[in-house]
Amino acid sequence: MKLIFVRHGESISNKAGRVTGSVNAPLTERGRRQAAKAARELAKTHIDVIYSSPLKRAVSTAKIIAKTQGKVPLIFKSDLRERHHGSWEGKKISNIPEWHKRYELGFKPGGGESPEELYRRVKRLMKLVLKKHRNHTVVIVAHGAVGRMVRIIATGRGPEAAIGMKTMSNAAINRFNIDKI
Numbered sequence: 001m002k003l004i005f006v007r008h009g010e011s012i013s014n015k016a017g018r019v020t021g022s023v024n025a026p027l028t029e030r031g032r033r034q035a036a037k038a039a040r041e042l043a044k045t046h047i048d049v050i051y052s053s054p055l056k057r058a059v060s061t062a063k064i065i066a067k068t069q070g071k072v073p074l075i076f077k078s079d080l081r082e083r084h085h086g087s088w089e090g091k092k093i094s095n096i097p098e099w100h101k102r103y104e105l106g107f108k109p110g111g112g113e114s115p116e117e118l119y120r121r122v123k124r125l126m127k128l129v130l131k132k133h134r135n136h137t138v139v140i141v142a143h144g145a146v147g148r149m150v151r152i153i154a155t156g157r158g159p160e161a162a163i164g165m166k167t168m169s170n171a172a173i174n175r176f177n178i179d180k181i
Helices: 012-016 029-042 056-067 115-132 144-154
Strands: 002-007 049-052 074-076 137-142 173-177
Touching: 002 029, 002 144, 029 056, 029 173, 049 056, 056 074, 056 137, 115 144, 137 144, 144 173
Parallel strands: 002 137, 049 074, 049 137
Antiparallel strands: 002 173
């Protein structure tokens, strides 16, 4: 399977420096431009299917990409939603002293989802997508923490690899060839 992962464009929470998580934040105007740029970059690539998180910022990005592809199926999967950050959601990152701990194994930020839980959720979906689309080109549009796990899983590593890994920029594109998960 050829997998293309695209992080959503800039959201209003990204712009404000707030933890978004499961909050349904829309794209900013800049985020829409970023998504359009990613769509133009992918327009020359044949895409068989697009999977997206059901959260607004990912849905908007996925729809912008889908417009350049003709009648490509667009499928929304809750397993692609952003990591739940519990009581941190909506807070400014600069006001969270434990922010640096967010990928430590077993750590549940603000009572939310641990890195291992996120990893298992994303891996489960990736296995299903690979089984269904082994010989296809698949785009996944989702979020920063999900993208981190997709990159780790696609390269055969475990959730501990998330520690210290840089978050993808908004509307960044990563490509993988995946034979097994």
